[in-house]
Amino acid sequence: MNISPRISEPPHHKGLPILGSTLGFVRDPLRFLLSLQEKYPRLATVNLLGRKITVLLTAEDARHVLQENNRNYHKSEAYKILAIFLGNGLLTSEGDFWRRQRKLAQPAFYKQRLALMIDMMGQETAQLLTDWKTQDPVRPVNISQEMLRLTLNIVTKALFSTDVGDRVAGISDALNDILHYADRSLKSFIRIPLRYPTPANVRFQRAVAQVESVIYVIIHERRAAQAQNENLRYDDLLDMLMNTRDEETGETMSDSQLRDEVTTIFMAGHETTANALSWALYVLAQHPEHAQKIRNESFRVWEKGKQPDFSKTRELTYTLQVVHEVMRLYPPAWVVGRRSLGQDQVGTYDFPADSYFLISPYTLHRRAEYWPQPDIFMPERFSEEQSKSRPTYAYLPFGGGPRLCIGNNFALLEMQLVLALILRDFDVQLLSEDQRVKPEPMVTLRPENGLSLRLMPRN
Ligand code: HEM
Numbered sequence: 001m002n003i004s005p006r007i008s009e010p011p012h013h014k015g016l017p018i019l020g021s022t023l024g025f026v027r028d029p030l031r032f033l034l035s036l037q038e039k040y041p042r043l044a045t046v047n048l049l050g051r052k053i054t055v056l057l058t059a060e061d062a063r064h065v066l067q068e069n070n071r072n073y074h075k076s077e078a079y080k081i082l083a084i085f086l087g088n089g090l091l092t093s094e095g096d097f098w099r100r101q102r103k104l105a106q107p108a109f110y111k112q113r114l115a116l117m118i119d120m121m122g123q124e125t126a127q128l129l130t131d132w133k134t135q136d137p138v139r140p141v142n143i144s145q146e147m148l149r150l151t152l153n154i155v156t157k158a159l160f161s162t163d164v165g166d167r168v169a170g171i172s173d174a175l176n177d178i179l180h181y182a183d184r185s186l187k188s189f190i191r192i193p194l195r196y197p198t199p200a201n202v203r204f205q206r207a208v209a210q211v212e213s214v215i216y217v218i219i220h221e222r223r224a225a226q227a228q229n230e231n232l233r234y235d236d237l238l239d240m241l242m243n244t245r246d247e248e249t250g251e252t253m254s255d256s257q258l259r260d261e262v263t264t265i266f267m268a269g270h271e272t273t274a275n276a277l278s279w280a281l282y283v284l285a286q287h288p289e290h291a292q293k294i295r296n297e298s299f300r301v302w303e304k305g306k307q308p309d310f311s312k313t314r315e316l317t318y319t320l321q322v323v324h325e326v327m328r329l330y331p332p333a334w335v336v337g338r339r340s341l342g343q344d345q346v347g348t349y350d351f352p353a354d355s356y357f358l359i360s361p362y363t364l365h366r367r368a369e370y371w372p373q374p375d376i377f378m379p380e381r382f383s384e385e386q387s388k389s390r391p392t393y394a395y396l397p398f399g400g401g402p403r404l405c406i407g408n409n410f411a412l413l414e415m416q417l418v419l420a421l422i423l424r425d426f427d428v429q430l431l432s433e434d435q436r437v438k439p440e441p442m443v444t445l446r447p448e449n450g451l452s453l454r455l456m457p458r459n
Pocket of ligand 1: 075090091092102155264265268269270272273276331332333336337396397398399400402403404405406407408410411
C-alpha cells in the first residue's frame with residue numbers, strides 16, 4: 001500500500017460547500033465510510049455537522065489512538081448524548097475517575113464470575129425456546145424483538161439475580177424509548193434542548209425517570225436488607241458493585257454512582273448483543289451448512305440427546321468463530337469516536353489538540369488488505385492460525401486499548417450459548433430466498449425495519 005510521505009496537512013475529503021460531507025454521511029453513513037476507504041490509503045479529514053473529523057482507516061492508526069497514546073484521548077462529543085442518561089458510568093466517564101471505576105468493576109467480569117452466570121444464561125434461553133415451540137412454526141418470528149427480550153432478561157438476571165425480574169420487565173419499553181431518543185439525537189442536525197417539552201423530550205425524560213426509580217428502589221432494598229444482616233450477599237453484579245471498595249480510600253460507590261453503572265451495564269449490555277445475535281441468525285439462515293456445523297459441534301460438546309452441560313460452552317470453538325465472523329461483517333458498535341487532549345502525530349501527520357477522530361470497525365472489518373474477499377462469510381478466518389497473520393486492531397467489535405468493552409467475554413459466552421441452543425432445536429430459515437436485510441447504523445448497527453425469520457422445530 002502506498003503511504004504518502006510526511007506532510008503537515010492530512011488529505012481532506014471535500015464535500016459540498018458549507019455542508020461538507022454531512023449530507024453524504026447522514027444519507028448513508030456506511031456507504032460514505034466505505035467510499036473514503038476506497039479513495040484514501042490511510043486517513044481522510046471530512047467536515048461533518050460543522051466539525052472537522054479525521055476518519056482513521058488502518059489498524060495501525062486505530063491502535064495508536066486507542067492503545068499506544070490512549071491517555072491523549074477522550075471520547076468524542078457524541079458520547080455526551082449517551083451521558084444524559086448514563087451519567088458518569090463506565091462508558092461515558094473519563095480520566096482518573098473512569099480508571100478508578102473500571103478497577104472497581106473489573107472483578108465482576110472475571111472469567112470465574114462469568115462461569116457462575118452460564119447456567120442462568122442457559123435457563124433463560126431454554127425458556128425462550130420452550131415459548132417458540134408452542135407457536136405455529138409457519139408464522140414468521142420477529143427475531144430482533146425476541147433477541148432483545150432474551151438479552152434484556154439475561155443482563156437483568158446478571159445484575160440483580162432472580163428477585164427483581166418482574167419489576168424490570170416493566171421497564172423494557174422505557175429502555176426502548178431511551179434508545180430511540182439517542183438514535184434520533186445522534187442523527188439529527190439540531191437537537192431541541194431537553195428543557196423544551198416537545199413530545200420526544202417528554203417521553204425520553206419520563207423513560208429516564210422510570211428506569212432510574214426502579215434502579216434506586218432495588219439499590220435501597222439491598223442496602224436495607226444488608227443493614228439487617230451484614231453477611232447477606234447476592235450472587236450478582238449489583239452485589240459486587242455495591243460491596244467493592246477502593247483500595248486506597250476504602251470507599252464504596254455512592255447510590256448515584258451505582259445508578260450510573262447499573263444503567264450503563266443495562267444499556268451497553270443488551271442491545272449490542274441482541275443485534276449481534278439477530279445478524280448471526282440472518283447469516284446462518286443464508287448459510288445452512290454453517291448452521292449444521294454449529295449443531296454438530298453442540299452435539300459433540302454438550303452430547304446429543306442430553307441436557308446440555310453449560311459449563312462446557314467455551315468448548316464450542318467453531319460457534320465462536322461464527323460469532324466473530326458475524327461481528328466482522330455486522331459490528332454492532334460500527335463507529336468509535338475520540339477527541340485529542342493535546343497535540344499528537346497520527347500516522348505521518350501532525351494534529352493539534354482538540355482534533356476529532358472516528359474509527360469505524362465496519363470499514364476496518366471490510367478492508368481487503370486484512371480480509372481477503374471481505375464481503376464473503378468465512379468463519380475459518382478466525383481459526384487460531386489465520387488470526388495470527390492479521391494485525392490485532394484490524395478487528396475491533398469491542399473497541400480496543402484500556403477502554404475495551406468490559407463485557408466482551410460476557411457477550412461472547414452468551415452468544416455462543418444462545419446460538420448453539422437455538423440451532424440444536426430449530427432450523428432457521430429466510431422468509432423467502434431473496435430476503436435481504438440492510439444494516440441500519442443507529443447507536444448500534446441493527447437490521448433495518450427489524451429481522452423476521454422462520455423457525456422450524458427439529459425432532
Ligand atoms: C456484542 C456485544 C457487545 C458489543 C459489540 C460491545 C461493544 C463495545 C464497544 C465497542 C465498547 C467501547 C466503546 C469505546 O471505546 O468508545 C464497549 C464498552 C463498554 N461495554 Fe460493551 N459491547 C457488547 C456487550 C457488552 C456487555 C454484555 C456489557 C455488560 C454486561 C457491556 C458493557 C460495556 C461497558 C460498561 C463499556 C464501557 C467500558 C469502559 O469504557 O471502561 N458491553 N462495548
